[in-house]
Amino acid sequence: MVEFIDVRTEDGVTRRSFSLGVAGEAVPAVLWAPQDASGPRPLVLMGHGGSQHKKTPGIRTRAAQYALRLGYATLAIDAPGHGDRITREEAESNMREVGARVTGRVAADWSPERLKAMAERMRKAVPEWKAALDAVQTLDFIGDAGPVGYWGVSMGTAIGVPFVAAEPRITCAVLGLAGLRPGAAEMEAAAKAITCPIEFVFQWEDAVAAREHGIALFNALGSKEKAMHINPGGHMEIPGFEGASWERFFKRHLTEGAKAGVLQAA
């Protein structure tokens, strides 16, 4: 049973905050839905990026738009070591550190220590996402019949790849801003196990994900329907039209259930 700590309605969208106990830790979660929502509806899970949190502007803006325009619910949780799971001082320090890396001011850190810490975070995050999904599917305004989509780029993809691979309730996902580095066997196996439609967004001058690693991750995805969208610019410079593309991707798969045909184009 989900107990809401805080419920607020603004401009037609209701935001409910709650906390999940997973493996002895409290995982803060937030759920957006249309005001007065009742009955089952599509659900999008949104995984934030490194140093960000569950209510980061990109997530809360899209969550409100999806509620208003598509009638969807959106769920976000704080990743291990992020958001309300750390102090404000730690969060600010992380933001400075990640900010320096993604803008290329500081070289990406692929030390064995950091890779180990990241792998541990992934393993912790997957059961947390599952527990969060279990919890909200008991709500009458979401239900357990699905469909469920996932959105997460950068760290949201590092966590999203093993999560989407392990979670059959997810029927489509937007991933990106991440790569498959040589020797990342766990990530590669997870990518290969993914079979749902994927839209993979990638920035061509990304200081933390090399072109060849981005292509390698796209190639590893086991999905029959997968599209890679490459745009110029850095990690924080995804063009606005890709946001519109994500919305249409979710609409196509979560509302319309469309099958991809083939164009008579060539």
Added chain:
Amino acid sequence: MVEFIDVRTEDGVTRRSFSLGVAGEAVPAVLWAPQDASGPRPLVLMGHGGSQHKKTPGIRTRAAQYALRLGYATLAIDAPGHGDRITREEAESNMREVGARVTGRVAADWSPERLKAMAERMRKAVPEWKAALDAVQTLDFIGDAGPVGYWGVSMGTAIGVPFVAAEPRITCAVLGLAGLRPGAAEMEAAAKAITCPIEFVFQWEDAVAAREHGIALFNALGSKEKAMHINPGGHMEIPGFEGASWERFFKRHLTEGAKAGVLQAA
């Protein structure tokens, strides 16, 4: 002055056929517009693929949709050595030959003779397109104020790259299914001279355009706004959702005149 040979209206769309004299040759052209169109409107130029012609199903279907849904006019012409510029027997022979290449049954032919013939076709096609654009811009239901978009993949890109580079009236273009081969200096220079927004569609298992050549062409494009959409499958297997993406791309640039912002996504 444009003299129409044939004018037909079907389901709200009027199709006008005409012929242009360019460098002593007759270039067959066709123009679609909403029935009873009057006053200026956006125009899309559609360049067909190798062995195809100006009224190939992909072109005529999208031309009708653009007329009905967006109010646009669409112009297509037969490329040199294509459509009504050759006999039915020659067209059928070309179709078999190109069909064998694009499906990988026969290896792509990059012999010096074929490259030379292709380069000559490009040089001939660009002034033909310009003459066709000049002609239709004199019509009251199109006008010369623009905006003008270009769509063409495969041979439509081989011709489209030099054409879009040389034609400042074109303000956005969909290209794809083609690559930049090492040593193709003319193509590379033209790609670099392009500055308008581009959506570049590419098939990851294309038998006639290698991945690295597709990426090289995308990289060479001088445009600040350019997106490469990679999908699995062969030359003839562009997924249907890319067609919807082209329509939105044109709508964004020809109707809305949108500037690309940056998402708070990462």
